[in-house]
Amino acid sequence: MNISNLSKEPLPVKAKAPLAKRIIPCLDVKDGRTVKGVNFVDLRDAGDPVELAWQYSQQGADELVFLDITATHERRKTMVELVKAVARQINIPFTIGGGINEISDADILLNAGADKISINSAAVRNPDFIDELAAAFGKQFVVVAVDTKLVEGTNLVHLNGGRIATEFETEKWIKEAEERGAGEILLTSMDHDGTKAGFDNSLLKKINDTISIPLIASGGAGNVQHFIDVFEKTNVDAALAASVFHYGEILIPSLKEELRKHNIEVRL
């Protein structure tokens, strides 16, 4: 006999809380150190990634994203070392991305302890890679990161930190990625990234309304109000930022207090 889970009253009844909106610091890592570029140029050093990650987990970050921008042949090795070190220290979920373009890369990183992997250029160059990853590891491991930039009124997918335009229309590409097996989309507006002028709320809302997998907003966070705006105006699932967190301009506990004051569900 199948009884619905609803058939028994819970003891201490609390309001039906929806899923908490996630706050995600992003750590760009090069040669084992954290960096963050303003508009992806002019990199500054903001410390040891594992130490930073631990600090963030203590402060109440809901998740972490590591993007490895190391350009050398040593990258694969340094990424695995990083993932192992983070997995040993941190007990919140984390995603690793940067130059993953083979199933074997993903396999090694997941075995080292990563919860999700993020792919960007590799997916654009070979969309079947999304299907292959989803089939091999499950959709929930596959984050498709999309860098978008407005070109003559059309949002186009860009590669290499916004330097190379593709012919892919952002909205169509995201829909395709979802159909192919992406478990989550990380959408970065290159027009907003580094400006600290707020997220690209109109684009994010448009995308969020058309997909049924989680969407992470990225690019443009400069102050607490920007986070309130992105959740209130777009209903995205998560918001990601880097420098405002790394340099202490926004502290996660006070950010979350403010969000809660605005009736945005967060984990305190």
Added chain:
Amino acid sequence: MENAVVHIPNLSLGNTQSVANMIKRVGGEVIIAMTPEDLSSAKKIILPGVGAFDEGMNELRDQGWIDVLNKLVLEKKVPILGICLGMQFFFEGSEEGELPGLSWISGRLKRFVSTHEDPIKIPHMGWNALNVYRRESIIPEMEEELRYYFVHSYHAICGDVDDLVATAHHGSDITAAVQRNNIYGVQFHPEKSHTFGMALLKNFLSVKC
């Protein structure tokens, strides 16, 4: 403390290392069982799992884990904690696959459904709050609102509502934690749920063998 030694089967579909790290963090000792024989002396077991239902059940069967698990859990009453897919195996089956589960707990897994009136994102991914039905299980009592990290596309419908320990809300009330005698299962990931997760794992370590 004998209670705090946990065996974890070495399955390919697991984030075994993350679970092992957290057990050590809360003062437990971990033995990774490389073969079913290694498991036979277990006093406490954690079955983690991520991936697809049929693939996981096939691995459990082909490598001979099922017989030893049945013996330990059903006959010797060894406490076991299933995490995510690990918990899903305890049920009778899943819409995700065709193979039967371990059938220790009655009920089946259903896929989340997003409706026009109540659209939800699938997978259910992120930190959700719990509604606790049974206080005497391993869900910790804490001052803060309990929130755990979930990531899954299928959720369990308990056949026997008395097995239900806690629910979370995502579209509908879904099974977040179950317990039937010595069999404990959580749909969320305590090993990824920071202080809330550590408190839960600590409670499992103090369950009497």
